[in-house]
Amino acid sequence: MPNADSPPVFRARGLTKKYGRRGKLALDGVDLSIPPGRVIGLVGPNGAGKSTLLHLACGLIEPTAGSLTVLGSTPAANASHLARVGFVAQNTPVYGSFTVAEHLALGQKLNPAWDSALAQRRIRQVGLNPSQKAGHLSGGQRAQLALTIAAAKRPELLIFDEPAAALDPLARQGFLQNLMEFVRELGASAVLSSHLLGDIEQVCDYLIVLCDSQVQLAGDTRDLLAGHARLVAPRADFDRLPPSVEVISVEHSADHSSAIVRTGLTSGPLHPVSLEELVLAYMTRAAAGVEAANWEVAR
Structure with missing residues (x-):
């Protein structure tokens, strides 16, 4: 070993x-x-x-x-x-x-x-x-x-x-x-x-x-899962998140938003995140960044 x-x-x-x-x-x-x-x-x-x-x-x-x-x-x-x-x-x-x-x-x-x-x-x-x-x-x-x-x-x-x-x-x-x-x-x-x-x-x-x-x-997989969570809150609350919370990806509905976040929070409307949700969140963010960069080049 x-x-x-x-x-x-x-x-x-x-x-x-x-x-x-x-x-x-x-x-x-x-x-x-x-x-x-x-x-x-x-x-x-x-x-x-x-x-x-x-x-x-x-x-x-x-x-x-x-x-x-x-x-x-x-x-x-x-x-x-x-x-x-x-x-x-x-x-x-x-x-x-x-x-x-x-x-x-x-x-x-x-x-x-x-x-x-x-x-x-x-x-x-x-x-x-x-x-x-x-x-x-x-x-x-x-x-x-x-x-x-x-x-x-x-x-x-x-x-x-x-x-x-x-x-x-x-x-x-x-x-x-x-x-x-x-x-x-x-x-x-x-x-x-x-x-x-x-x-x-x-x-x-x-x-x-x-x-x-x-x-x-x-x-480490366990550390990554422990350091991320799904945050479900009214859309307006996302404008008041503390600096310690990094939004990786977010989906909006009429009243609420659901986001995968990297967080130092210990309380609030947080839910455990699965490995699949974690991976897809980072892949989605990377894809969005590529699309934005391509749009800027096209302009």
């Missing part, structure tokens, strides 16, 4: 990534420090920069500006650092013409710290036939194979980029259960990117909301 001196899982300073000749901005000056020993949920709309951040963390691409360290080092700095990170990409890619056993043999050949006993045990537990070709596996079985390969490296960090999005609910439940078992067994940190807020709520204890190429919110 990580100790008090362990470096952050991610530390980003001014992290920026642009693509193409026109410099399409995927990440814009991101500052981030994620503590070790956590299961981190990374959420945001399509095009927010989630996959870009994870690909940077795996060393698959390089930043345009700024810096990023993973487990205290430059991503994919050497073979030793590569072995400390397990990555499961979107659609859990595997080699269709390779059998399950051939995948494990390749993993053992490429990874010095490969745990063959762990890999074999997990393959048996999820009912995979070692002689079956990966191209004939179901989506859930391919996900379990990819997860086993990533974990058998015995990494310090597991990174998942929308690994369960295409799975049916039962297969997704099995995948998440095995993910958490691996995290506990390995004492690893994990980052899970997902559109499915139910999955994030089920397994993650740290949350990052990424919208419009920037981090909108990051922190």
Whole structure:
């Protein structure tokens, strides 16, 4: 398990990534420090920069500006650092013409710290036939194979980029259960990117909301939920809120308004907020900011 001196899982300073000749901005000056020993949920709309951040963390691409360290080092700095990170990409890619056993043999050949006993045990537990070709596996079985390969490296960090999005609910439940078992067994940190807020709520204890190429919110999930609330009050009361209350998003009716607020209040018409409400509030605010900026440019 990580100790008090362990470096952050991610530390980003001014992290920026642009693509193409026109410099399409995927990440814009991101500052981030994620503590070790956590299961981190990374959420945001399509095009927010989630996959870009994870690909940077795996060393698959390089930043345009700024810096990023993973487990205290430059991503994919050497073979030793590569072995400390397990990555499961979107659609859990595997080699269709390779059998399950051939995948494990390749993993053992490429990874010095490969745990063959762990890999074999997990393959048996999820009912995979070692002689079956990966191209004939179901989506859930391919996900379990990819997860086993990533974990058998015995990494310090597991990174998942929308690994369960295409799975049916039962297969997704099995995948998440095995993910958490691996995290506990390995004492690893994990980052899970997902559109499915139910999955994030089920397994993650740290949350990052990424919208419009920037981090909108990051922190311990319990602390974030405790620091936000839904405020329901007459519309006129919103003009008299104290400075300690920050309105994240608000909906108005004829007489009353309902808002998600970041608050230091301890009394008043406050109601607990769910993780889904919290995430959607920050996504709504970010989208409104983009629309306003585009309108100003159009003028």
